[in-house]
Amino acid sequence: MDPATRVHEAFLARVGAGNMPPVSGRAAAADLSGGDLLALFRAQVASRQLDRMARVLQSRGQGFYTIGSSGHEGNAAIAQALRVTDPAFLHYRDAAFQIARAGQMPGQTPLWDMLLSFTAASDDPTSGGRHKVLGSKALNIPPQTSTIASHLPKAMGAAFAVGMSRRMPLEAPEWPADSVVMCSFGDASLNHSTAQGALNTAGWTTYQGTPLPLLFVCEDNGIGISVxxxxxxxxxSLRTRAGLEYFACDGLDIVDTYKTARQAADWVRKRRKPAVLHMSCVRLYGHAGADVEASYRPKGEIAEQEANDPLIHTAARLMAEGVxxxxxxLKIYHDIWHEVESLAEKAAARPKLQTADDVMASLVPPARELPRLNGPSVQVREQMFGPADLRALDEPQPMNKxxxxxxxxxxxxxxxxVMAGEDIGKKGGVYGITKGLQARFGPGRVIDSLLDEQSILGLAIGMGQQGYIPMPEIQFLAYLHNAQDQIRGExxxxxFFSNGQYANPMVLRIAGLGYQKGFGGHFHNDNSLAVLRDIPGxxxxxxxxxxxAVAMHRAAVRLAREQARVVVMVEPIALYPMRDLHEKDDGGWLTRYPDAGVEIAPGHLGMHGQGTDLAIVTYGNGHYLSRQAQARLAADGIDARVIDLRWLAPLDPAAIMAAVEGCDRVLIVDECRRTGSQSEALMALMVEHGRPDARRLSAEDCFIATGPAYAATLPSADGIVTAARDLCA
Known part of the structure; x- marks a missing residue:
C-alpha cells in the first residue's frame, strides 16, 4: 500500500474507532475558541487532501509536483499567531500555513489557487503556470521555489527594511513598519551555509542595536530526504545562537504551537529583535511522490511517524474539548476531499502556457508608475558637495573621483x-569610491555590513521588496561566487515565479576584472563574467x-526605480585611477562630469573614430587598450573605429551590427577568458548577422597571477595591434 493511502485509511479507522491520542491542556487557556480550532483543523485537512490529490494528478499526467506538507500541518497555528500583513517567506511544506492565513481574509480561494499551481494552469494566480509555488500577493507571501535555505538572507533583508522604514519612511512600503517577518525552513536546511550565514547575520545585526523584527521557524521533522x-x-544549535531568542513547540499540538508562536511573534514585534521558533513535527509520505521511504528508513520508524499524524492529534483535541x-x-475530512476532487477536475482542464513568449513574459517586472524625482535644490547640492568637490565637477577627473x-x-x-557592503562606510571602500558618503548621508543609508556576501545580497533583495532602491557592493568580483545564488536563484x-507581482530592484556594484599591477592575484583580479551573463533578466x-560610469549608474538607478530591474555594474578596478592614455601625464583618460540628466542606457554604444578598415568591438579595460592600439594602427595606415559596448547584458544586436556597418573587418577584444566569455556570444552574433569574417582576441583560460606576470594571460595593446595587422593584411 502506498503511504498516502496507508495514512488516509489509518486516519479514518482511528477516528471511527475513537482510538485517539491523549490531549493535554485546554484551547481556551491559549485564547483559542472552538471556532478557531475548527478553522485550524479545516486548514490542516485541506493541506492534506491537496497532498493526496497532487499524487492522483501526477498519476494521470495532469499534475507536476508532489513534495507535500503532510506531517507539517501544525504550521497552520503559526499563521493564526501572526497578522495577515506580516510577510511570510515559506518553506515548501507550509501549505497549511497559507490556507490558514487565507481563512483570515475574506474572498480567498486557496484550494482552487493551489490546484491551478499543481496543474501548471496559466491562470494560477501566483506564478501564472510557471512553477508550483506557495505564495500570494494578497496574503503577503512572496513565492519561493526550492527553499533550501536560500530564502533566509532575503527574509533577513526584508526584516531589516521593515525596521528601517520607521526611521526612513517610504511613500508606499510593501509591508507595515510594525510587521514581523516570518521565515520557515527545514531541519536539514539548517546545515546549509546560507542558513548559517543568515542566522549569524541576524544575531550580528541585533548586537549592533539595529531593529530586526524577524521570526525564523525551523520545522524539524528529523530527516532531510534520507539523511x-x-x-x-x-x-x-539554535538555542545557543547569540542574538536570537529561542522558542520551542510541539507541532503535533496546535494549541501548544499557537501559544508558543504567539509568544514568539509578540516578543519579536515588541522588541524588534530576531527570534527562532523550533517546531518539532513529522514527515509523512516520504520526501516526494517518487521517494520510496522504505528503502532507507526502517518500517517501524515509518509506522511510528504515521501514528503521530498531526490530523489525528487535532481531531483528538476537537473531540476531547467537545467541539x-x-x-x-470525518464529515469535514470527506467534504473537503470531495471539494478538492471537484476543483481538481476543473483545474486540470484550464489552459497552460504554450509558447516561449508566454513563459518569458514575467522575466522582466512591469514598469512602475512613479513620480519623477526632481533632485535637490542648488543650495542643498552646493552645501553637500563643498567647494573642492564643486571645482572637481568642472575639471577632467579619473573614474574613481x-x-x-x-x-x-x-x-x-x-x-x-541605500548602499550596503563591506568597508564602504567609514573607510569609503577599498578604492575610496564611497569615501565621505556615510559622513554625508549617515550610517542608515551607507551601511557597513559584516563580511558575508550572501547576507549583503539578501539584505538588498529584502530591501528592494519593501520599496527601497538598494545599491549593495561586492568588494571584488571573485567574492561574488560565494553568493551567486542570491542573484541567480532568488x-x-x-x-518570474510571481508573474510580475513581486520584484526586488537593485543596483549591484562590483569592483572587478584584471590588470591590477601585481596586486592580489586571482581573487583581486578576476576576469570572468560568465556567472552573471547567463542569468535571465x-x-x-x-x-x-x-x-x-556616472551616466551609466544614473541609468541603472532609474531602471531599478522605474522598472524594478536587477542591474549589475562591474567597475574595472584598473581603470579607477587611470589618467593617461598614450604617454605619461597626457591626461588622455580623464573625463568631465556629465551634465545633469545625461544617462547612458542599454543599447547606447560608445563610438571612437569613424574608420572603415577595422571595427574593434570591446569593453572595460579592452576599450582602454584598444584606444592605445587605435593610434598605433593609424600610423600603419589602418583606419580603425573602437566600439565600446558599455552594456554586456542584454546585448543589443541591432546596435552592435549598426556600429560595425561599413567596416571591412571586425576584431572583438575581450579581457575575459576564451571559454564562457562575451566574445563567444559576439562571435555567434557576427556569424548570425552575416559577418563570418570577424575574429576575436580574448584572455587565456587561466587564472591571473600575482607579480610581474599579472597581465601575461590577458589581451594587451601589443596583442591587439598584432591581431589587427594580421586581420587587415
Whole structure:
C-alpha cells in the first residue's frame, strides 16, 4: 500500500474507532475558541487532501509536483499567531500555513489557487503556470521555489527594511513598519551555509542595536530526504545562537504551537529583535511522490511517524474539548476531499502556457508608475558637495573621483537609495569610491555590513521588496561566487515565479576584472563574467571612463526605480585611477562630469573614430587598450573605429551590427577568458548577422597571477595591434 493511502485509511479507522491520542491542556487557556480550532483543523485537512490529490494528478499526467506538507500541518497555528500583513517567506511544506492565513481574509480561494499551481494552469494566480509555488500577493507571501535555505538572507533583508522604514519612511512600503517577518525552513536546511550565514547575520545585526523584527521557524521533522538529523542537534544549535531568542513547540499540538508562536511573534514585534521558533513535527509520505521511504528508513520508524499524524492529534483535541465528535470530524475530512476532487477536475482542464513568449513574459517586472524625482535644490547640492568637490565637477577627473561624485548625486536625488557592503562606510571602500558618503548621508543609508556576501545580497533583495532602491557592493568580483545564488536563484527569479507581482530592484556594484599591477592575484583580479551573463533578466553594465560610469549608474538607478530591474555594474578596478592614455601625464583618460540628466542606457554604444578598415568591438579595460592600439594602427595606415559596448547584458544586436556597418573587418577584444566569455556570444552574433569574417582576441583560460606576470594571460595593446595587422593584411 502506498503511504498516502496507508495514512488516509489509518486516519479514518482511528477516528471511527475513537482510538485517539491523549490531549493535554485546554484551547481556551491559549485564547483559542472552538471556532478557531475548527478553522485550524479545516486548514490542516485541506493541506492534506491537496497532498493526496497532487499524487492522483501526477498519476494521470495532469499534475507536476508532489513534495507535500503532510506531517507539517501544525504550521497552520503559526499563521493564526501572526497578522495577515506580516510577510511570510515559506518553506515548501507550509501549505497549511497559507490556507490558514487565507481563512483570515475574506474572498480567498486557496484550494482552487493551489490546484491551478499543481496543474501548471496559466491562470494560477501566483506564478501564472510557471512553477508550483506557495505564495500570494494578497496574503503577503512572496513565492519561493526550492527553499533550501536560500530564502533566509532575503527574509533577513526584508526584516531589516521593515525596521528601517520607521526611521526612513517610504511613500508606499510593501509591508507595515510594525510587521514581523516570518521565515520557515527545514531541519536539514539548517546545515546549509546560507542558513548559517543568515542566522549569524541576524544575531550580528541585533548586537549592533539595529531593529530586526524577524521570526525564523525551523520545522524539524528529523530527516532531510534520507539523511537523519542527529538527535538534539537542531535544538542545541539554535538555542545557543547569540542574538536570537529561542522558542520551542510541539507541532503535533496546535494549541501548544499557537501559544508558543504567539509568544514568539509578540516578543519579536515588541522588541524588534530576531527570534527562532523550533517546531518539532513529522514527515509523512516520504520526501516526494517518487521517494520510496522504505528503502532507507526502517518500517517501524515509518509506522511510528504515521501514528503521530498531526490530523489525528487535532481531531483528538476537537473531540476531547467537545467541539466536534468523530462523525463531525470525518464529515469535514470527506467534504473537503470531495471539494478538492471537484476543483481538481476543473483545474486540470484550464489552459497552460504554450509558447516561449508566454513563459518569458514575467522575466522582466512591469514598469512602475512613479513620480519623477526632481533632485535637490542648488543650495542643498552646493552645501553637500563643498567647494573642492564643486571645482572637481568642472575639471577632467579619473573614474574613481567622478564615480564618487556621481554616487553622492544619486544619493541626493533618490531618497530611497541605500548602499550596503563591506568597508564602504567609514573607510569609503577599498578604492575610496564611497569615501565621505556615510559622513554625508549617515550610517542608515551607507551601511557597513559584516563580511558575508550572501547576507549583503539578501539584505538588498529584502530591501528592494519593501520599496527601497538598494545599491549593495561586492568588494571584488571573485567574492561574488560565494553568493551567486542570491542573484541567480532568488533576485532574478522573483518576478518570474510571481508573474510580475513581486520584484526586488537593485543596483549591484562590483569592483572587478584584471590588470591590477601585481596586486592580489586571482581573487583581486578576476576576469570572468560568465556567472552573471547567463542569468535571465539581469542587466550588466561595464563602464570604462569616469563620465560613462556616472551616466551609466544614473541609468541603472532609474531602471531599478522605474522598472524594478536587477542591474549589475562591474567597475574595472584598473581603470579607477587611470589618467593617461598614450604617454605619461597626457591626461588622455580623464573625463568631465556629465551634465545633469545625461544617462547612458542599454543599447547606447560608445563610438571612437569613424574608420572603415577595422571595427574593434570591446569593453572595460579592452576599450582602454584598444584606444592605445587605435593610434598605433593609424600610423600603419589602418583606419580603425573602437566600439565600446558599455552594456554586456542584454546585448543589443541591432546596435552592435549598426556600429560595425561599413567596416571591412571586425576584431572583438575581450579581457575575459576564451571559454564562457562575451566574445563567444559576439562571435555567434557576427556569424548570425552575416559577418563570418570577424575574429576575436580574448584572455587565456587561466587564472591571473600575482607579480610581474599579472597581465601575461590577458589581451594587451601589443596583442591587439598584432591581431589587427594580421586581420587587415
Amino acid at each position: 537523519k538529523t542527529p538527535k538534539g542537534w537542531v535544538g542545541d 466536534a465528535d468523530g462523525a463531525d470530524v 567622478l564615480l564618487n561624485l556621481g554616487l553622492a548625486d544619486l544619493m541626493l536625488a533618490t531618497p530611497g537609495l 533576485a532574478a527569479t522573483l518576478p 539581469v542587466m550588466i553594465g561595464c563602464p570604462s571612463t569616469g563620465a560613462d
